[in-house]
Structures are given as structure tokens and as C-alpha cells.
Amino acid sequence: EKFKTGLTKTRDNFSSKVNDLVARYRKIDEDFFEELEEILIGADVGFDTVMDLIEQLKHEVKRRNTKDPAEVRDIITEKLVAIYQNGEETPNELNIQEEGLTVILFVGVNGVGKTTTIGKLAHKFKSEGKTVLLAAGDTFRAGAIEQLEVWGERTGVDVIKQGEGSDPAAVMYDAVRAAKSRNADILLCDTAGRLQNKVNLMKELEKVKRVIEREVPGAPHEVLIVLDATTGQNAMVQAKTFKEATDVSGIVLTKLDGTAKGGIVLAIRKELEIPVKFVGLGEKMDDLQQFDAEKYVYGLFS
Numbered sequence: 001e002k003f004k005t006g007l008t009k010t011r012d013n014f015s016s017k018v019n020d021l022v023a024r025y026r027k028i029d030e031d032f033f034e035e036l037e038e039i040l041i042g043a044d045v046g047f048d049t050v051m052d053l054i055e056q057l058k059h060e061v062k063r064r065n066t067k068d069p070a071e072v073r074d075i076i077t078e079k080l081v082a083i084y085q086n087g088e089e090t091p092n093e094l095n096i097q098e099e100g101l102t103v104i105l106f107v108g109v110n111g112v113g114k115t116t117t118i119g120k121l122a123h124k125f126k127s128e129g130k131t132v133l134l135a136a137g138d139t140f141r142a143g144a145i146e147q148l149e150v151w152g153e154r155t156g157v158d159v160i161k162q163g164e165g166s167d168p169a170a171v172m173y174d175a176v177r178a179a180k181s182r183n184a185d186i187l188l189c190d191t192a193g194r195l196q197n198k199v200n201l202m203k204e205l206e207k208v209k210r211v212i213e214r215e216v217p218g219a220p221h222e223v224l225i226v227l228d229a230t231t232g233q234n235a236m237v238q239a240k241t242f243k244e245a246t247d248v249s250g251i252v253l254t255k256l257d258g259t260a261k262g263g264i265v266l267a268i269r270k271e272l273e274i275p276v277k278f279v280g281l282g283e284k285m286d287d288l289q290q291f292d293a294e295k296y297v298y299g300l301f302s
């Protein structure tokens, strides 16, 4: 349901156009594929992914001897899911420890929805009965700590912080210590999102990770990069930069409700080879959904 309502814009731009296309064509010819290609490109599915998909479609249409364009729509749906999954079950579960503390680090540039995502996940874990703590590791951006505190209050979760300008690694040290002494289940760590200086960012993330690793063996259990779906190719560039700076284990793609180009999920998965674990479908606490390629694609067409 969440996928359906949150994806209205993409449905209008993408699925409706595909539906319209299959309704207009009597037979499946080169023009049909060309129009389909345009629709897919227009939905940010990504050039390589589109080419791959069209190739597979042509092959499949020939193999099945499909004459009915409506049937092609079903094949498109199948193939979109298959392309996302790339022959394997793509993990969408977070690596949560059954016992002891799970530490999740969030990276991403300012404005992508990192704080909101941390808040939403804090809410999710809390409603599952877990003890959650937040670490205000973005000590660089003015207002970042306060903003995290707002989410802390909203969700009833404590925030471990120091002053603006303090060392993020010191904040993490405090946070991990606090989480351990309180027997917390989940520690969600914000980090600074400045990308202007990649070397500095890399050093900072390395230092933060080192502190966490030292205090909790095996941690951080997830490093999630938060990307804004409405920024298209920019999101891709950001992800590549962070991937070079640190080991990213998963993607949270936010603001899918705000874009007509939800095909970006497929492009991101294919180009980055990092699984999309959650998607943001709105600004509210509940508007976060675990990503599922099948539900997502079928949601677009249902």
C-alpha cells in the first residue's frame, strides 16, 4: 500500500505511459520499442539499464512469439524485477545483531534526508520494542545537532551529543560507551555530510569507524548511504564518492514520493552494486519502507 500511494508521481509518469503505449499499439514493432525506450529513460531507469532491458524484451518477445502488446507489459514488469535482482536475492534486511549492540552509521550529503531517515528508523526500532540511542556525529553543520534532538524528542529516544565543532570521533566514543552501559540494542550514528573535501571526509569517516570498531567488535554493522531520489544523476555521483571513501553496505533512497522518476532505484542498483535497503516515501515518521523490488515494480503497475 505504502509503495502504491508513495509512488503516485512515478506511476503517472511511468506506468501510465507504458499502459497507454500498450493500448495504442496493435503490434510490437521497432516504433513500439523506441517509444518504450523513451519512457524508461524519462523515468531515470538509466541508459545502460534501459538498453539491457530493451534487448531482453526483444529476445523474450521473439521467444514467446508475443503478439499482444499488453503481454509485453507483463514481460516488462518481470524483467524490471529480474534486472534489479541480477540473478540473486538482493539483501534488503539490515544486519541486526540478535544479541548485543548493533551500530549503524549513516553517511550522505546535507539535505538528502539523513536526519529524517535516522528519526524514522529510530521510530521503527522503538516500536519493535528495542532500546535505541542516537549519536549526533554531524558536529560540522550548524543546527544538525538540534535537528537530531527534535527527532529524538519526537520518537522518545536519547541523543548523545557534544557541542558544535567538536570531534565526531569523540562523540562516537561517548555514544558507544553510553549505548553499552545502558544495554541499548541499536545505536544510530549521524555523520557530517560535507563533500567539498573528499580527503577530509574520508579521514573523518575512517576515524569514526575506528572508534566504533575498537569499542564494539564487528561494528559498524551497517554503513548506509542516504541518497535523494529527486537528484537523479547527482545521487549517483555522491554514492560513488562515498563508496570510494568508505565501505557502504546499503542505500536508503529518500523522497521517492517527490519524484516522477522512480526508475532511479534500478539504475542505482545496477551501477553501484549496493543494495537499496529502505526507501523514503514522505516526511512523516511512518514514511519509510523496506525496499522490495517485486513489491516496488508490481506496485507501480497495479
Ligand code: GDP
Pocket: 108, 109, 110, 111, 112, 113, 114, 115, 116, 117, 147, 254, 255, 256, 257, 258, 279, 280, 281, 282, 283, 287
Ligand atoms: P539531512 O540534511 O540529510 O539531515 O536532511 P533532512 O533529514 O533534514 O531532510 C531534508 C528535507 O527533506 C526535510 O524537509 C525532510 O522533511 C525532507 N525529507 C526527508 N525524507 C523525505 C522523504 O522520503 N520524502 C519527502 N517528501 N521528504 C523527505
